[in-house]
Amino acid sequence: MIDFSLSEEHTSLIEMARRFTKERITPIAAECDRDSRFPMDVFKEAWEIGLINPTCPAEYGGSGMGELENALITEELAYGCTGIQTSMLANGLALTPIKLAGSEEQKKKYLGMLTAEPILASYATTEPDAGSDVAGLKTKFTQHGDDYVLNGQKCWITNASYARFYVVFATADTALRHKGIAAFIVDRDSPGLRVGKKEDKLGQRASDTAQIFLDDVKVPKENLLAPAGKGFKLAMETFNQTRPDIGAGATGLMRRALDECVAYAKERKTFGTAIGNHQLVQWMLAEMAIRAEGTRLLYQKAAWNLDRGVRDPIISSFAKAYGADSAMATAVDAVQVFGGNGYVKEYPVEKLMRDAKVLQIYEGTSQIQRIVIAKQLLSG
Numbered sequence: 001m002i003d004f005s006l007s008e009e010h011t012s013l014i015e016m017a018r019r020f021t022k023e024r025i026t027p028i029a030a031e032c033d034r035d036s037r038f039p040m041d042v043f044k045e046a047w048e049i050g051l052i053n054p055t056c057p058a059e060y061g062g063s064g065m066g067e068l069e070n071a072l073i074t075e076e077l078a079y080g081c082t083g084i085q086t087s088m089l090a091n092g093l094a095l096t097p098i099k100l101a102g103s104e105e106q107k108k109k110y111l112g113m114l115t116a117e118p119i120l121a122s123y124a125t126t127e128p129d130a131g132s133d134v135a136g137l138k139t140k141f142t143q144h145g146d147d148y149v150l151n152g153q154k155c156w157i158t159n160a161s162y163a164r165f166y167v168v169f170a171t172a173d174t175a176l177r178h179k180g181i182a183a184f185i186v187d188r189d190s191p192g193l194r195v196g197k198k199e200d201k202l203g204q205r206a207s208d209t210a211q212i213f214l215d216d217v218k219v220p221k222e223n224l225l226a227p228a229g230k231g232f233k234l235a236m237e238t239f240n241q242t243r244p245d246i247g248a249g250a251t252g253l254m255r256r257a258l259d260e261c262v263a264y265a266k267e268r269k270t271f272g273t274a275i276g277n278h279q280l281v282q283w284m285l286a287e288m289a290i291r292a293e294g295t296r297l298l299y300q301k302a303a304w305n306l307d308r309g310v311r312d313p314i315i316s317s318f319a320k321a322y323g324a325d326s327a328m329a330t331a332v333d334a335v336q337v338f339g340g341n342g343y344v345k346e347y348p349v350e351k352l353m354r355d356a357k358v359l360q361i362y363e364g365t366s367q368i369q370r371i372v373i374a375k376q377l378l379s380g
């Protein structure tokens with residue numbers, strides 16, 4: 001039997017995350033955006049009440065929640081600010097490959113670190129010449145005795161400035177493409193690892209994004225997460241598990257846009273009546289609501305599948321692609337509903353428009369999602 005209702009546990013989790021967002025994120029979002037500042041104090045508070053690393057299994061000190069609960073938290077935090085939400089929940093990108101492929105010792109050490117104290121970790125595939133084309137990455141690893149040495153450069157890495165460790169993808173030989181790629185857990189304090197400049201971004205400015213340079217970085221053999229030939233698959237499986245969260249973040253952003261627009265449409269008058277009485281404005285509001293609810297259904301189905309162990313990457317890509325494109329369209333409409341006031345920083349919707357854009361870029365662009373979807377359709 002199909003049942004769309006959420007359990008009591010889900011409802012109280014949503015209420016807790018919603019209260020936290022209202023009290024701790026929404027009030028500082030504009031300031032963090034202006035100053036390009038990640039609010040570490042708020043991250044620590046969120047960690048204290050269990051909103052960070054929710055999918056970390058109980059045996060490693062986590063709460064062992066599922067992907068659905070993770071996505072429900074994401075939607076709530078994103079309502080306040082998708083920049084803060086992205087950075088707060090980016091640990092999920094680093095812990096997922098460790099959960100999927102890590103040895104018992106790696107899980108104990110690194111998942112244990114995430115649950116022992118409020119720290120951040122990053123996931124690094126992207127390089128200056130390899131974004132969409134993950135198989136084209138050039139960061140090289142060589143074996144030295146039992147250990148490995150990494151050389152290369154990563155860019156656009158969320159939380160790179162703060163991360164205590166990184167999951168880094170590197171190749172044995174660029175000619176091998178996906179067959180040469182391995183994954184490593186690299187400690188922040190490894191000699192030869194340097195964090196580069198922090199990006200000055202269009203949107204999601206509260207989220208830290210920076211480069212990493214790896215110059216003869218020695219990685220002990222016990223930190224090999226996936227050997228050559230298995231790393232690419234691990235990167236793709238990680239995205240399969242984390243893409244529904246982009247849909248969830250998009251839903252939070254759209255809900256915020258809709259709430260702001262409904263309130264404004266009741267207040268603002270033109271031609272002697274509230275703009276909410278004009279059918280062309282009503283049409284925009286209705287479209288926003290359809291997109292938000294459509295994305296919510298997609299991300300919840302994708303997360304529900306993952307929690308039941310059903311592997312269905314096409315739904316993860318639906319949630320990511322439809323959610324990101326819907327959020328962008330909704331945020332553009334929100335600026336339109338506000339008219340001139342939508343175009344200035346005194347009102348919250350211009351930030352939503354800037355923040356929404358990156359949803360169509362990170363974790364596989366909207367074009368790449370279409371490619372993933374079409375490949376699966378054509379392969380039957």
Ligand SMILES: Cc1cc2nc3c(=O)[nH]c(=O)nc-3n(C[C@H](O)[C@H](O)[C@H](O)COP(=O)(O)OP(=O)(O)OC[C@H]3O[C@@H](n4cnc5c(N)ncnc54)[C@H](O)[C@@H]3O)c2cc1C
Nearest residue numbers: 123124125126130131132156157158361362363364365367
């Ligand atoms: C704020 C931010 C945070 C990020 N965080 C992380 C992170 O934590 N870790 C990490 O590893 N990466 C991260 N990224 C990187 C992100 O995943 C890449 O930017 C993204 O995958 C796109 O790669 P690219 O920028 O090199 O664009 P390119 O791959 O150069 O693409 C440029 C354009 O060409 C299109 N395109 C490319 N190939 C094709 C094709 N075959 N068919 C059709 N169109 C195509 C793309 O869709 C895009 O429109 C982040 C990026 C940003 C902006």
